[in-house]
Amino acid sequence: MRPILDIPYSPGAYRPIDLTGLTDAGCREALAGYWDMPGVRVAYGGYMERRGLYDGFSHFQPAPGQERNIHLGLDLWAPAGTPVLVPEAATVHSWGHRKAPGDYGPVILLRHESAQGPLYTLYGHLSPESLKGLVPGKVLPQGALLATLGQESVNGGYAPHLHFQLIRDPGDYRGDYPGVCSLQEVDFYRENCPDPLPFLGW
Ligand SMILES: [Zn+2]
Incomplete structure (x- = not known):
């Protein structure tokens, strides 16, 4: 099992959450229900989830019918200030501060070496510090x-x-990479962005 947040993993503290189709208000309501549960500290999930969370942001609407709403990462919902840990030995690849509404805000990419070749990890929605x-x-x-x-x-x-x-x-991306994609792009991104849960060993 690899670390990722400075909150020890246990099935009671980390609970899966399904946000399929929910808007921002719906997501917040669902999360509030989790924070009311005794012992729950992290709500997680979202890989390949089709979401309504991005409907209000022009950032995700390139053209009608090409809405980017399929989520390519794992979201771990936890309080602001929670420390993020390096899950596997790495080198710093790049970083950025994506300030558009709905974008990552501060974001970091790391590079990991493995027998199968390099693998990159992206960390979005961080503090500026x-x-x-x-x-x-x-x-x-x-x-x-x-x-x-x-x-x-x-x-x-x-x-x-x-x-x-x-x-x-990551191709030519530096300090950025798409975190959601459209239905038309999903085959490419599913291949290039594998499920993070097996990587974490949960
Ligand atoms: Zn996400």
Whole structure:
């Protein structure tokens, strides 16, 4: 099992959540129900989930019929300020501050080496402080403090959460990569962005 948040994993503390089709208001209502449950500290899920969460943001509507609403990462909903840990030994690939409404806000990409070739991980909706002191190629051991979760005012406008995504090949992207895609693009992105849960070993 690999670390990802500085909240010890247990099935009681981490609960799966299904946000399929929900708007922003619906997501917040669903999350509030989780925070009322005894012992629950993280609500997680969302890989390949088709969402209504992005309907209000022009960022996700390139043209009618091409709405980007299929979620390519794993979301871990937890309080702002929660520390994010490096899940596997890595080097810093790139980072950015994506300020458009609905975008990532502060975001970091790491590179991991494996026998199958490089694999990249993306961490979105971070605090601005998370970007201080980053150096391209900096070596980060497993479990090192990477970042903290951002407030809604800096994270693109969402309830605080980590967007965690695997990427086999980020191409020319630096400090960014699509976190949602349209139905027309899903075959490509499912291949290039595998399910993060097996990677975490949950
Ligand atoms: Zn997400």
